[in-house]
Amino acid sequence: MPGRRVVIGVGNEFRRDDGAGPRVVAELTDRLTGVDLRVTDGEPSRLLDLWTGAELAVVIDAVHAPDRPPGAWFELAASDAPEEPSAGTHGVGLGTAVALGRVLRRLPERLVVLAVCGTELGFGAGLTAPVEAAVRPVAARVRELVAPH
Amino acid sequence: MTHRGERILDVRALARVEGEGAMHVRVRGDRVDDVRLEIYEPPRFFEAFLRGRRYTEPPDITARICGICPVAYQMSACAAIEDACGIEVGGPIGELRRLLYCGEWIESHTLHIYLLHAPDFLGYPSALELAKDRRDLVERGLALKKTGNDLLELLGGRAIHPVNVRVGGFYRAPAPRELAPMRERLRVALDQALVTVEWVAGFDFPDFTHDHELLALTVPGRYAIETGDVVTTGGLRFGVREFEEHVLEEQVPHSTALHARLAGRGRYLTGPAARYTLNHDQLSPIARQAAAAAGLGADCRNPYRSVVVRAIEIVYAVDEAIRLIDAYEPPVRPAEEVPPRAGAGRGATEAPRGVLFHRYELDADGLVRTARIVPPTSQNQAAIEDDLTRFVGERLHLVDERLTADCEQAIRNYDPCISCATHFLDLSIDRG
Numbered sequence: 001m002p003g004r005r006v007v008i009g010v011g012n013e014f015r016r017d018d019g020a021g022p023r024v025v026a027e028l029t030d031r032l033t034g035v036d037l038r039v040t041d042g043e044p045s046r047l048l049d050l051w052t053g054a055e056l057a058v059v060i061d062a063v064h065a066p067d068r069p070p071g072a073w074f075e076l077a078a079s080d081a082p083e084e085p086s087a088g089t090h091g092v093g094l095g096t097a098v099a100l101g102r103v104l105r106r107l108p109e110r111l112v113v114l115a116v117c118g119t120e121l122g123f124g125a126g127l128t129a130p131v132e133a134a135v136r137p138v139a140a141r142v143r144e145l146v147a148p149h
Numbered sequence: 150m151t152h153r154g155e156r157i158l159d160v161r162a163l164a165r166v167e168g169e170g171a172m173h174v175r176v177r178g179d180r181v182d183d184v185r186l187e188i189y190e191p192p193r194f195f196e197a198f199l200r201g202r203r204y205t206e207p208p209d210i211t212a213r214i215c216g217i218c219p220v221a222y223q224m225s226a227c228a229a230i231e232d233a234c235g236i237e238v239g240g241p242i243g244e245l246r247r248l249l250y251c252g253e254w255i256e257s258h259t260l261h262i263y264l265l266h267a268p269d270f271l272g273y274p275s276a277l278e279l280a281k282d283r284r285d286l287v288e289r290g291l292a293l294k295k296t297g298n299d300l301l302e303l304l305g306g307r308a309i310h311p312v313n314v315r316v317g318g319f320y321r322a323p324a325p326r327e328l329a330p331m332r333e334r335l336r337v338a339l340d341q342a343l344v345t346v347e348w349v350a351g352f353d354f355p356d357f358t359h360d361h362e363l364l365a366l367t368v369p370g371r372y373a374i375e376t377g378d379v380v381t382t383g384g385l386r387f388g389v390r391e392f393e394e395h396v397l398e399e400q401v402p403h404s405t406a407l408h409a410r411l412a413g414r415g416r417y418l419t420g421p422a423a424r425y426t427l428n429h430d431q432l433s434p435i436a437r438q439a440a441a442a443a444g445l446g447a448d449c450r451n452p453y454r455s456v457v458v459r460a461i462e463i464v465y466a467v468d469e470a471i472r473l474i475d476a477y478e479p480p481v482r483p484a485e486e487v488p489p490r491a492g493a494g495r496g497a498t499e500a501p502r503g504v505l506f507h508r509y510e511l512d513a514d515g516l517v518r519t520a521r522i523v524p525p526t527s528q529n530q531a532a533i534e535d536d537l538t539r540f541v542g543e544r545l546h547l548v549d550e551r552l553t554a555d556c557e558q559a560i561r562n563y564d565p566c567i568s569c570a571t572h573f574l575d576l577s578i579d580r581g
Binding site for chain 1: 177196198213216217260275276288289291294295
């Protein structure tokens with residue numbers, strides 16, 4: 001029997017492209033079985049709580065990457081996570097959560113981060129068009145990742 | 150850096166506050182010439198966003214202002230809208246709201262103590278470095294915080310941006326048996342909270358006090374959280390409906406946040422130290438005993454000791470949650486009917502960081518005509534700047550790097566919720 005699989009959308013849907021993670025989770029709602037779908041704001045201890053003990057955790061987060069086009073997305077393993085890859089609205093984020101999880105031995109067996117390049121992170125609802133266009137392919141990649149092998 | 154008699158400290162990002170912002174300090178000779186906190190304030194955006202929305206929507210929308218204190222936004226919004234509609238919600242629904250709020254206090258205060266503030270006192274640059282040396286301490290904090298999270302999730306439906314809160318009460322009230330396992334966890338949390346008080350009481354606190362007027366809600370017979378009148382250490386007392394007559398906000402050029410002051414009086418401070426100073430007699434016996442053992446007197450005017458007050462408030466919130474669960478009787482219905490009517494309503498509650506005021510003006514169809522939100526961090530801004538002016542003035546002999554680090558710690562004393570009040574923080578000090 002497979003262990004727990006959790007998909008975590010990180011972000012704030014009232015900060016434009018920062019809402020990419022929650023938007024992908026909304027896209028997956030009712031389309032995945034046996035997978036825990038969660039949304040959070042990136043605060044490290046909440047991330048630790050969500051992924052501790054999981055066999056697989058897939059985290060979708062917006063990133064600010066000026067050298068990449070908006071809507072571009074890429075896949076990171078936990079070992080790739082830089083100290084602060086997140087473009088979230090809090091002082092400590094995903095990179096801290098991964099580092100803290102490592103020190104506290106509270107990382108999931110496998111952690112995959114899908115980082116979506118945002119362009120507008122100010123106040124407002126709704127993703128920009130290029131980030132919205134990335135939602136379905138990112139969701140498709142999540143489905144591949146969580147599919148039982 | 151130092152330029153020919155000018156001294157500029159520049160911190161591009163202040164770590165371990167909730168969000169982002171900026172602080173500028175200008176020094177001329179041996180005098181602090183100017184201190185400015187730059188604040189970019191989300192509530193102003195949300196005020197505009199709320200106009201034209203249904204009167205039922207502000208609790209859910211304003212909860213998105215902050216992931217750390219969504220319950221505070223929901224409770225103040227509900228109180229203001231219910232006031233506008235002429236409905237008073239109390240009894241078992243009010244008690245359930247207080248229980249939910251206890252969860253938020255536990256979570257928010259524990260996050261601040263263990264992950265944001267304790268590293269300052271223990272000489273670590275971050276909670277991560279603290280965890281490398283003292284995994285046991287950080288694990289204890291995370292366990293205590295998780296109890297708060299889980300209480301929020303139990304009543305609110307989820308831990309961030311709870312979905313079970315509505316104008317009039319809740320969509321669903323729990324059965325007593327659903328609360329029983331949480332009671333057992335709270336018993337464990339009470340021990341963790343008491344140990345936390347002992348731990349932080351042993352920190353080394355710099356000798357620094359202020360004389361700001363302190364402002365908090367107060368209510369007979371209990372430590373004010375979800376309701377109350379406003380009182381100050383200067384002897385003011387007024388109802389929440391008179392809040393805007395006494396608390397004036399003014400625009401300052403360096404900030405999108407408005408600066409609050411008391412009419413005819415000036416700056417003031419709200420938050421844990423104000424609550425403790427004004428209401429410590431209302432704490433439960435175990436919280437009072439813990440406060441006495443921790444060496445807290447009748448008031449708290451050293452901002453560094455606010456970490457002890459937060460720990461005391463965790464003890465109180467855990468103890469109060471146990472009491473509320475023991476006394477819990479499910480409401481007959483989970484929410485009161487709140488039909489809309491034209492009018493204005495005001496509500497204020499004690500967010501973990503201090504008084505959070507909301508006002509809504511509704512039309513006869515129940516649409517929001519105007520909204521106003523006054524978060525605690527913008528109320529405290531003038532007092533924080535005043536403290537920093539004195540604080541820096543007493544430390545001009547320090548090298549820039551050390552002075553900057555000390556300023557960061559001083560700001561963290563107030564646990565500024567930057568998600569609510571700012572997007573924080575660059576710090577620059579200009580020694581002219």
